[in-house]
Amino acid sequence: MKNLILIITLLFSVPVIAQDKDIVTKTFKVDGNCGMCKKRIEEAAFVKGVKRAEWNKGTHVLTVTYKPSKTNDENILKSVAHAGHSSELVKTTDAEYKKLPECCQYKTNTCEH
């Protein structure tokens, strides 16, 4: 029992210790359509140094929490653009945009999901 408590304690402590002041949360407008886009955008935004990335398909706002010592806005949005989704800071190239599945091609298509 004692050991169990110790293990649980450690489990909870480690991530807490790992956390420090080196963290910011920012929001960006990122173009996209649907749930499929959401997954792609969030995965792309999750570059090294990012702790959490969330894209709202209703408002098209991407909220990222990251460590400024390890990455920056441009890095993150470049990765998102590389996956085919433009943002206020970084536009995607035509070639990358065309790789998106049809329903995610937000410039021409919409999907009601």
Add this chain to the structure above:
Amino acid sequence: MDRIYKQLLLGSLMMLALQANAQTDSTKKLKDVTVRKRRSPYTMLDPIKKELVSNRDLLKAACCNLSESFETTPSVDVAFTDAISGYKQVQMLGLAGPYTMITRENIPDTRGLAAITGLTFTPGTWIEGMQLSKGTGSVVNGYESVAGQINVEWKKPFEDKDEKLLLNLYQSSQGRTEGNIVYRNKFSDKLSTNLFVHGKTQWLKLDGNGDGFLDQPLDKQFVAANRWFWFGPNGWEVQGGVKGVFVENAGGQWDYKEGDVQGLGKPWGYTMSTQRAEAWAKIGKMFPNKPATSVGLQLSGLYHDQNAVYGTTNYLATQRSFYANLIYQSIIGNTNHVIKAGASSLIDNYDETLRAVNYTRNEVVPGIFAEYAYTMSSKFNLVAAIRGDYHNLYGAFATPRLHVRYAPFARTVFRASVGRAQRTANIFAENMGYMASGRSFYVRSAATGSKPYGLDPEIAWNTGVNLTQKFTLDYRDGALSVDYYYTQFQNQVVVDIENPHAVNFYNLVGQSFANSLQAQFDYELIHNLDMRLAYRWYDVKTTYGGTLKERPLIAAHRAFANLAYETRNHWKFDYTVQWIGSKRIPSVHEHHSTVIAPESYSPSFFQMNAQISKTWNENLEVYLGGENLTNYMMHDPIIGADNPYAPGFDASMVWGPIMGANFYAGFRLKLR
């Protein structure tokens, strides 16, 4: 040592508190953003707690139909009905499968004769997702659900994001081949259709434990369905569908051939053939000028015919059912007061013949219902409901139900429910597993009037409380959920197998109850690595011939852990390990002898499943997996296997896996 751990505990508690503060600062901005994505297995706003089983969860076990898909869900137990037929039944809250209502898009699905076997009639590939709720559900769907409700949503034809055509092939090392086709076509925004086709065959004879019996029967299964959606002008919506099922099973002793005469000195055989046809329609109308007001009509009809042979026992059964449900929904003033009211009619006709004795019955149950959902604030809401039904054989009865939700904080939800449920036990169809034994079937009833089998209806009261707490730890989400349910039977049709030579059915005299406690913890350990830990405890007891005893073949304890990892380049890894506690085995014959052994307990055991899959371009997915990797098996699942026509023969005392490790591979090809 003592001091160290106390300090650590204190320290980490403080840090947790600090972190909680820090979190609220940084998440304040996020507040308006909807709480996120796939890692929330529960509904938060609904007064009825629903566990969401997503398509992703279903794919954790590539195999294959509804009953197997629950093997990765901690809330549902899956166990073989017997060591011959290969059928599995589910349990929720410690109660057998038929106590759970299975609905297909809110129309009752596998009722009656198909209560056990019917779960294999819905292939996993067809399913978009499921909602699982414990306790008595909504009265809109009827009065029957005692332990809970599982609603299955099929893939929709009008979802643009879905593939046009899904092809799936599966092959296992134990000689099972399966194929699925799911096709959708959207002719216009108004009209769309689905076509589902499923074929499965077990073609390899296997006897891993060397008892002379096939571990599972050879089979051929074919299921097809077609449905149409039409979204008309002025808020009209129409859906209609048909489904057909054709299954042939043949098992038993190795040398048995279908159609052979059975008796002493000849091979013991099992065959079952099932034909089932279903048709349903949903007609809905929304009123554009009246907000949130709609009328819906659900219609469904089915014909089910099965012919089973277990040695010298022949069980023939036919079911014809018709169901109609009219639902009116509206609001009083604003959407804080939603009412649903309506009328339903359930007609069941059964014609069964067991060992040359015929049982027929007609049940006609018209009913009316009303459900009121009140939302006081985002913190408090409730659903209060009542229905009244008139059963032609059992008379009138009322079904009240109440669900309350209280959320003191945005991510903390307490819920409580209480409700009544009633159902007619289909004693033979629900206990077919016992036909794979030398047991005699006795119905101990007063045999008065025209009651089904001369027995009373099963009536139960179910109460439950649950807590769901979502949290964010180091920017990753998790959820903790604890629930407790208590089901008490006012009457139950007791299935008494305490005598090794008989199955006795009788009305409950004394107590019968089920306590169920479950705790589940979900957390994203590192980015894209999801962990699920669960533990559940049952205390299920029934009075058998004057003695309150633990219900047999139910594990009191079960622990469950699942890890799921997904890489950026679409590799998925899934690992599930379970520990299943010991189960009470009633007094049975000793193996290879005529001596009767006293009741005993089965050993506890571990089970492991793992699966790897890789997806290319979101279009082709290939998977490879293994089940029962610990290779744990019951040594002698069939008692008296070398003398199947003797009274000691019993293949129904199954408490664990019958087959060893199974490996499988398959693919899903999606054409868009």
